[in-house]
Amino acid sequence: MSISQIILELFEGLLVSVQIFAITLLFSLPLGLVVALGRMSKNSTVSGITKVYISIMRGTPLMLQLFVVYYGPYYLFNIKLNPTYRNMAVYIGFIINYAAYFAEIYRSGIQSMPVGQYEAADILGYSKVQTFFSIIMPQVIKRILPSVTNEVITLVKDTSLAFSISVMEMFTKAKALSSSQTSMTPLIVAGVFYYVFNFIVAYMMEKAEKKLDYYK
């Protein structure tokens, strides 16, 4: 198998990896905000439940969580799901895991905001919703962007864990090609792809940070 064929094969896998990456971000970023608000809720039931949820998500391996999401419906409830559920399981597993991490990042950002910002908004007559979305959140985003960048870069690499439930993303393909060709090359090519992927992600996040540099 020529190197160009390997690249082509892995590129197909890369598209799946990118898909997992994009869908996870698309849903876990807003879901994380909801979880963060739940965690900070004055209602002790709500904050208690979200606290336990975050604790489990952060305290157990993502690979194990993927297994539970994928095999759980069958083992626990005897529900037979068709094979296309495999992709769905990856999305669900990644989204609920990353939402927990993002929730903690949001929370740290929101709690770092000086109380004076809330008080000024209150005096000026802004509603709670207006205050949160037009005064607090824009500043929180600037504060948390470096932590979010870290998380997003980790996510790029974590997509390879979809391998554990045999989703045909890049790492699964690289592993299969490496075995069948008895060669390191596919793994090295995959490594280069991950690196380039993250290089682009880091570059874009840096751009975003620069864009928010217009105030202090």
Add this chain to the structure above:
Amino acid sequence: MNLLEMKNVKKSFGDLQVLRDISLEVGDGEIVSIIGPSGSGKSTLLRCATLLENMDAGMLKYEDEIVAKDDPNGKAVYADKKTIKRIKSVYGLVFQQFNLFPHWNVLRNVTDAVINVQKKSKSEAEKIGKELLDKMGLLDKAEYYPYQLSGGQQQRVAIARALALNPKVLFFDEPTSALDPELTGEVLKVIKSLKDLHIAMVIVTHEMAFARDISDKVIFMADGVIVEQGSAEEVFNSENERMRLFLGRYKDIL
């Protein structure tokens, strides 16, 4: 009719009783200074008047609208949300730490609430905003961000932001305490210039000469009670021992 009336206000934080029994009135266009040692409850009184803090007991009234009054058990009960929302448009507050919104430029800091709270048009809000910035001597800074301004300039923006909503009474919570003497001077000058707007002002301050010059009424607070109140002349010449003790070191420069 009084613009603001507070009666028998009490407020504690835990075991610490900060306001023991405070009553005060502010008339239309009246300028009231509140002076007194640190920890005497001045800021807390202002925060109760502006609803940043809820008082434990007492009555609070703006114009003819009761915001809070005691229930039969002597505990303050506040009006419904709608009333409170309406009341909030009556007053403004200038903070010690300015509390500008750092992600908005100066003009937006001044105009955003006019647009999004008062629902005026953008062009109208910008007209109001620019006029006020001009009055504050900051029209050329309209596009600047707060971090690019000195503390004195930031405080003047904060004053413009409060005035843009056209309040009937403007509270100042130690507006110059975070500033050096030079910047203090420029802010005090601006506050003095507001006299011809004929809005009421309630100013918590440690600037004694300023309080004496600007005020229709001076209130001296200590240990959670009003010790002395009256015209500047009456209060500063009071024979009250606590007052004299407090003024001691100021006396020479007054």
